[in-house]
Amino acid sequence: MRNIYIQSTSLFLSDNNTPQSDMKEELKSTSGQSFRRINRYILLGLAGLFRLANISKTNKLTSLYVGTKKGCVQDTTEILHQMYKEKLLPMPFAFIAASANMANYHIANTLGLQSGSYTISHEYSPFEMAFKMSLSDLLEFKGDSSIVGCIDEEISTDDGVKNGSYWIKLTTDSQATIGKIISYQEFSTFDELFKTDLSDMSVIVNDSTKESIESFVNGYTNYKNIFDIFETLEKQEYKTIALIFRLSRSKISLCVIDSSR
Amino acid sequence: MNAYVIEAVAFCALGNNEDEILANLQNPPKLDTLSFPFGSEVKNRPFGKMKIKNLDSSESLDDILNNLLKELINKSNLTSQELDECALLIGSTSANIASSEQQLKHGIDDNLPLFGYGYIAEKLAQKFGINLEVIFFTSACTSSANALLYAQRGINRGDFKRAIVIGFEFRNEFSLSGFEALGLLSATECRPFDKLRDGLVLGEGCSAVLLEDKPRDNSRFLCLCGGENRCDISSPTSHALNGVMVAKTIKDALSDANITAEEISIIKSHGTGSLSSDEAEENGLTQVFTSMPYTIALKPFLGHTLGACGVIELSLLWFSLQNGFLPKNIELKQSNKSMSKLDILDNDNVYIVLNHFGFGGNGTVLILNYRVKE
Numbered sequence: 001m002r003n004i005y006i007q008s009t010s011l012f013l014s015d016n017n018t019p020q021s022d023m024k025e026e027l028k029s030t031s032g033q034s035f036r037r038i039n040r041y042i043l044l045g046l047a048g049l050f051r052l053a054n055i056s057k058t059n060k061l062t063s064l065y066v067g068t069k070k071g072c073v074q075d076t077t078e079i080l081h082q083m084y085k086e087k088l089l090p091m092p093f094a095f096i097a098a099s100a101n102m103a104n105y106h107i108a109n110t111l112g113l114q115s116g117s118y119t120i121s122h123e124y125s126p127f128e129m130a131f132k133m134s135l136s137d138l139l140e141f142k143g144d145s146s147i148v149g150c151i152d153e154e155i156s157t158d159d160g161v162k163n164g165s166y167w168i169k170l171t172t173d174s175q176a177t178i179g180k181i182i183s184y185q186e187f188s189t190f191d192e193l194f195k196t197d198l199s200d201m202s203v204i205v206n207d208s209t210k211e212s213i214e215s216f217v218n219g220y221t222n223y224k225n226i227f228d229i230f231e232t233l234e235k236q237e238y239k240t241i242a243l244i245f246r247l248s249r250s251k252i253s254l255c256v257i258d259s260s261r
Numbered sequence: 262m263n264a265y266v267i268e269a270v271a272f273c274a275l276g277n278n279e280d281e282i283l284a285n286l287q288n289p290p291k292l293d294t295l296s297f298p299f300g301s302e303v304k305n306r307p308f309g310k311m312k313i314k315n316l317d318s319s320e321s322l323d324d325i326l327n328n329l330l331k332e333l334i335n336k337s338n339l340t341s342q343e344l345d346e347c348a349l350l351i352g353s354t355s356a357n358i359a360s361s362e363q364q365l366k367h368g369i370d371d372n373l374p375l376f377g378y379g380y381i382a383e384k385l386a387q388k389f390g391i392n393l394e395v396i397f398f399t400s401a402c403t404s405s406a407n408a409l410l411y412a413q414r415g416i417n418r419g420d421f422k423r424a425i426v427i428g429f430e431f432r433n434e435f436s437l438s439g440f441e442a443l444g445l446l447s448a449t450e451c452r453p454f455d456k457l458r459d460g461l462v463l464g465e466g467c468s469a470v471l472l473e474d475k476p477r478d479n480s481r482f483l484c485l486c487g488g489e490n491r492c493d494i495s496s497p498t499s500h501a502l503n504g505v506m507v508a509k510t511i512k513d514a515l516s517d518a519n520i521t522a523e524e525i526s527i528i529k530s531h532g533t534g535s536l537s538s539d540e541a542e543e544n545g546l547t548q549v550f551t552s553m554p555y556t557i558a559l560k561p562f563l564g565h566t567l568g569a570c571g572v573i574e575l576s577l578l579w580f581s582l583q584n585g586f587l588p589k590n591i592e593l594k595q596s597n598k599s600m601s602k603l604d605i606l607d608n609d610n611v612y613i614v615l616n617h618f619g620f621g622g623n624g625t626v627l628i629l630n631y632r633v634k635e
Contacts, residue, residue, distance in 0.1 A: 064492070071378055071399065076358065080435060084365040089300045095439030096497055096620060099354065100378070101400040105621040109494040114506070117492035117623055118407060121378035121397040129396060133411070136418060186420070250345065250392040 001184075004138050004170055005177035006257070007145075009230040012048035013155065013164035023047055031056075031110070037093050038106060040163075041072035045103040045151040046110070048165030052147070054176075055111070055169075062145040063116040064104055065134040067126030069152050071100040103151055115143055124208060126150050127166065127226050128245045132253060134170060135184050145171040155225060166227040179233055182240070182256040186247075190216060193244070193252055201256065202238040204229055206245040209252065213244065233259060263484035263630065264413040264424070264472040268337040269576035270329060273466030274309035274563040279580050281312075286581060286588055289562050292450070292462060297437045306446050308432070309464025309564025322360050322431055325467060326381075330389055333425065333469040341390055348424040349391045350412050351382045352398040352405025354568030359431035385427075393421045399568065402531070402619030403490070404428070406571030410625055412472050413485040422474045428572030429467035436567065437463060443498070445535055451565070453532030453558035454539050454591055461533040464564020468573040481633045483579055486612075487518025488627040500541040500618050507545025507624060511614060514626035515549075524612045525554050526605045529578060531616040532558025532591065533565050538618060543593055546616075554614075555605055557588045571617050571625070578613070582606075582631050609633045 014023060023043050028034055030050040038046070045066070049055060076098045082088040096102060101119040108117055116137070122129040127150035134146040149167040171177070187193040190209075194216040203220040205213055210222045223229050226245075232238065236259045243255040270278075274292060275285040295308035313325060334344070356378045364370070378397040386395040394415065398408040405428030412424035430436075440446050440463065447460035476482035491513060493506035500507050515522060528550075531542055546553065559574045566573050581587055587602040605611060613629040 069379055071356075076435075077361075080358070080361055080365060081370070083434060083438060084362070085370070087298070087300060089442050090435065090439045092439070092443045095435075095442060099399075099401050099620055101621040101623060102497060104400070104492065104623070105494070105497050108492045108622065109497075112494065113492060114494070114509075115492070116490045117400070117621075118490065119398070119400045119621075121382075121399055123379035123383040123395070126379065129394075136414070136420075140414075140418070248392060248394050251394065 002139055002141065002172060003174065004135065004172060004181045005174055006179040006181065006233060007169040007171045007177050008053040009168045009233055010048055010051035011164070011166045011227045011230055012044065012051055013157065013162040016161065016163055033110065037097065039072065039075040039094065039097040041075060041151060041153065042097060042103045042106050044163055045149065045165045046106060048167050049107055049149065052167050052169055058111045058147070059145055060112045061115045061143060062113055062147055063134065063137060063143045064108060064113060065118050065130040065146060065148045066104050067130035067150045068100060068121050069123065069126050070154060071121060072098050073153055125206070125245060125247055128253070129247055131168065132247060135181070138170060138172065144173070145169070157225065166230070178236060179257045179259040182258050184253065184255045187252045187254065188250050190252060193254055196254065198242045201240045201242040203242045203244065209244055209246045236260065262417045262474060263486045264416040264474070265476040265482055265484045266579050267471040267473050267477055268333060269468065269470040269579045270332045270336060271466065271468035271573055271576040272311055272313060272325065272329060273468070273566065273573055274311060274464050277312055282577065283580055283584055286562060286577065287586070292564060295432070297434050299438055299441055304441055306448065307450055307462045309462065309466070309566070311465050326385060326429060327388065329427065329467050329469050330385060330425070333471055334389065337471045343423065344390050345392045346422060347391050348394040348412065348415060348421040349382060349386045350396050350398065350408035350424055351427045352408040352568050352571060353429050354399065354401050354404055355430055355433050355436050356399065357381060358435050359433040362433050362435065391425070400619065400623045401621050402567050402570060403617045403623040403625040404568030404571070406617035406625040406627060407490060409485060409571055409575065409627055410488045410490060413488060416472060416474050424472050425469055426472060426572055427467065427469045428569035430465050430566045430569040432465045447534060451534040451561040453530060453534045453560060454543055454593055458534045458536065458539065461535045462560070462564045464566045466563060466566045466569055466573050468569065468576040470572055470576055479634065483582060483629060483631045486628050486630045487514060488625065489513040489517050490623070490625045493622040493624060495622065497622065498620055499537040500622065500624060502537060502540050502544065504541050504544025504548055507541055507618065508548035510624040510626045511545060511549045514628055518628035520612055520628065522549050525550065525614050526608060526611045527587065527613040528554050528556040529574060529613060529615045530556055530558045531618045532560055534560065542616060542618060546593065553593050555587065555590050555602060556593055558591050559588060562588065575615065
C-alpha cells in the first residue's frame with residue numbers, strides 16, 4: 001500500500017448565535033486575509049480550515065473533499081423567505097454563495113488549488129465518506145495530498161448543537177506528520193472484520209458501530225464525531241489505532257493508523 | 262476496469278420514455294415558455310418542462326424519483342439481492358428546494374424540507390433496499406457527472422459491482438430568479454457556441470442509469486472508461502475564458518482513460534449557450550483537438566438541467582447510440598465538416614468526451630467508449 005500520512009487536523013465550532021463578525025475576526029487572525037462575499041456556511045468552512053497547521057503552504061495540486069450532512073441551510077432558507085414572504089429578488093451574490101460547493105471554491109481560490117474538488121452529502125458519516133473518497137484516490141496515485149473536511153450548521157456535540165467545520169490533511173510526504181495510515185479495508189459484516197488481528201491496537205469506533213462490536217472486543221473508545229479523536233491523534237496518545245466506522249448498512253471500514261512518534 | 266451502461270431511464274422535456282425521447286431528439290419540438298415571479302414583475306423565459314402533471318406538492322416530487330428508480334429496476338430486471346449489493350449515487354444542484362417552495366406556496370413555512378441532501382439519497386436507498394454506498398453529490402452543474410465519475414472509480418476499484426446513478430433537477434423559482442438576477446437567462450433560445458447566443462435556457466428532468474462491472478451484451482456496449490475532475494479558481498461562475506483549465510481537465514481525463522485526443526470521435530459539449538462558459542469551453546477544446554471531432558450539444562433539446570445534466574445527457578446519448586444515430590452536431594471554429602455521423606457510427610470502436618463545467622469552478626470530463634463487435 002502507498003504510504004499515506006496524516007499531516008494535521010483542525011476543528012472550529014461555534015454557537016448558532018455567534019455573530020459572523022466575530023467569526024470573520026477569528027478567520028482574519030488565522031489566515032491573515034479578509035474575506036468578502038461569503039455566507040455563514042462558507043465562513044464556517046474557512047474558519048476551521050485555517051486552523052490546520054501550515055495550511056498556507058499547501059501544494060496547488062492538493063485535492064479537496066468536503067462532506068456535509070445538511071449543506072447551506074440557513075442562508076438558503078433566508079433567501080426563500082425573502083422571495084416568498086417579502087417578494088424580494090435573490091441578490092446575485094447570495095444566490096451564488098448558497099450553492100454547497102461554493103465553500104470548495106473559496107478554499108481552492110484562497111490556497112490556489114487546481115486539482116480535484118468534490119462536495120458530497122451523506123446522511124450518517126459525511127466526513128468519513130469524504131475521507132474514504134480521498135484515501136481511495138491517493139491509493140490509486142491520483143495526487144499526492146488532499147484536504148478532507150466537513151462543514152455543517154447543526155453538529156450534535158456533548159455541549160449541545162454547534163455549527164462549524166473539521167479538517168484533516170493527508171499527504172504522501174513523511175515530513176512533519178502525526179500519523180501514518182497503515183491500511184484501509186472494507187467489510188460487509190463485523191464477523192468478517194473481526195477475523196483481522198486487532199490485538200495490540202487501540203480500537204476506536206464511531207457511535208453507530210458501538211453496539212455491534214461489544215461482543216467482539218473488550219476495550220474500545222467510541223466517538224460521536226470524528227473530531228473527538230483529533231486530539232488523540234495530534235498528541236499521539238496511542239501507538240496503533242484501529243479506527244472503525246460504518247459507511248452504509250453493508251459496509252464497515254477499518255482504518256489502521258500508526259500514531260507513534 | 263470499465264463501468265458498463267446497462268440501462269437508462271429519463272423523464273425530461275423530450276418525453277418520459279425512450280421512444281418519445283428518441284422521436285423528439287430527431288424532430289425537436291420548441292421548448293415551452295415558463296412564467297415566474299421576479300420581484301414585482303413576471304418574467305417569461307423559454308424552459309425545458311418535464312411532461313409530468315401535478316408537480317405541485319413535495320410528495321409528488323418524491324413520487325417522481327420513486328417512479329424513476331422503479332422503472333430502472335424493472336427495465337434492468339434487478340433482483341433484491343442485486344440491489345442489496347448496489348451503490349446509489351445521486352447528483353443535483355437544487356436538491357429539495359422545489360419541495361420547500363411547494364410548502365411555502367401553501368403557507369407552510371416551518372421546517373422546510375432542507376433537511377440535508379444525504380437524507381434524500383438515504384430515503385430512496387431504504388425504500389428500494391439498496392445497501393452499499395449511498396452518496397449525494399452537490400457541485401452545481403457537475404453534480405451528477407461527479408456521481409458518474411465516482412461510480413466508474415468505485416467499480417474499477419472493486420468497491421461495488423454495480424451502481425445506480427441518478428441526476429435530478431425540478432423547476433424552482435430560487436434557481437430561475439437567481440439566474441435571472443445574474444443576467445444569465447436567454448430570452449430567446451439556447452444556441453451553444455453561436456455568435457448570436459444570448460444566455461442559457463433552464464430545464465428540468467431526472468434520469469437514472471445502471472452501471473455494472475461487465476456488459477450484459479458483449480456484441481454492443483457503452484462504457485465509462487475514465488474521467489477527471491479539476492477546479493478552476495478564476496471565477497465563482499465561469500471557467501477562465503482562455504480555456505486553460507478546460508483543456509487541462511480534458512487532457513487529464515484522456516490520460517485517465519489511457520487514450521489520446523486523436524482517438525476521440527465525438528464530443529458531447531457542456532454547451533450552455535452562455536457567453537463566457539461557451540467561450541471558455543471552445544478555447545479549451547481547440548487547445549486539445551487539432552481537428553475537432555463531431556461535436557454535439559444537448560441543452561438546446563431539453564434546457565440546462567444543471568446538476569442533473571451529467572446523467573440525463575448520458576442517457577440521451579445511450580438511447581441515440583443504441584438506435585444508430587447521433588443528435589445533430591454544432592459547428593465550432595475548427596469543426597471537421599468532412600466527418601459525418603454515419604462515418605462515426607460505422608466505426609466499431611468509438612471514444613466520446615463528455616464535458617461538464619459549473620459554478621464554483623468545478624469541471625468534470627468523462628470518457629465513454631462505444632463498441633460494436635461483429
